[in-house]
Amino acid sequence: MPRVVVNVMPKPEILDPQGKAVTGALKRIGFDGMTVRQGKRFEVEVDGEITPEVLERVSQAAEKLLANTVIEAYEVVAG
Amino acid sequence: MPRVVVNVMPKPEILDPQGKAVTGALKRIGFDGMTVRQGKRFEVEVDGEITPEVLERVSQAAEKLLANTVIEAYEVVAG
Numbered sequence: 313m314p315r316v317v318v319n320v321m322p323k324p325e326i327l328d329p330q331g332k333a334v335t336g337a338l339k340r341i342g343f344d345g346m347t348v349r350q351g352k353r354f355e356v357e358v359d360g361e362i363t364p365e366v367l368e369r370v371s372q373a374a375e376k377l378l379a380n381t382v383i384e385a386y387e388v389v390a391g
Numbered sequence: 392m393p394r395v396v397v398n399v400m401p402k403p404e405i406l407d408p409q410g411k412a413v414t415g416a417l418k419r420i421g422f423d424g425m426t427v428r429q430g431k432r433f434e435v436e437v438d439g440e441i442t443p444e445v446l447e448r449v450s451q452a453a454e455k456l457l458a459n460t461v462i463e464a465y466e467v468v469a470g
Contacts, residue, residue: 319432334433334456343452345438353398353432354413359424373422377413 313357316370317389320379321351354378362390392436395449396468399458400430433457441469 322328331349338346356373358366371388379386401407410428417425435452437445450467458465 321434337456338452341455346452347436349434351432353430355400355428357426373417373425376420377416
């Protein structure tokens with residue numbers, strides 16, 4: 313089935329407490345030199361072909377529901 | 392700074408209650424014909440170049456901490 317991916321990440325200027333916690337936890341178990349930011353990945357299966365209209369519709373879904381655009385940025389990727 | 396992305400998704404055979412909730416919510420606000428699975432995206436900034444060794448190290452971090460490999464699958468992607 314055709315798939316569109318929506319990546320949602322905290323905006324660069326926004327604190328990311330989850331990412332900070334993960335970065336600290338990695339350090340504690342020996343993984344130094346890694347800084348992590350944590351976001352969400354949505355895999356959206358759509359009916360029919362992936363057209364520019366479908367991508368636009370998924371973008372609207374991201375804008376309205378998948379991302380909180382005050383604090384998060386999203387990108388829509390075919391495949 | 393060089394970046395490695397780790398995508399973590401619920402395994403296909405695992406129920407995904409978050410994804411189901413999102414799918415239902417999209418339907419209610421008028422976005423029909425989309426089925427969503429929800430996972431996590433980690434953007435990992437690493438010191439130095441992205442070498443096969445660095446990717447292997449990030450894979451180990453994913454295996455140990457970022458993913459729960461009983462119920463989640465992960466992929467490690469440069470960039």
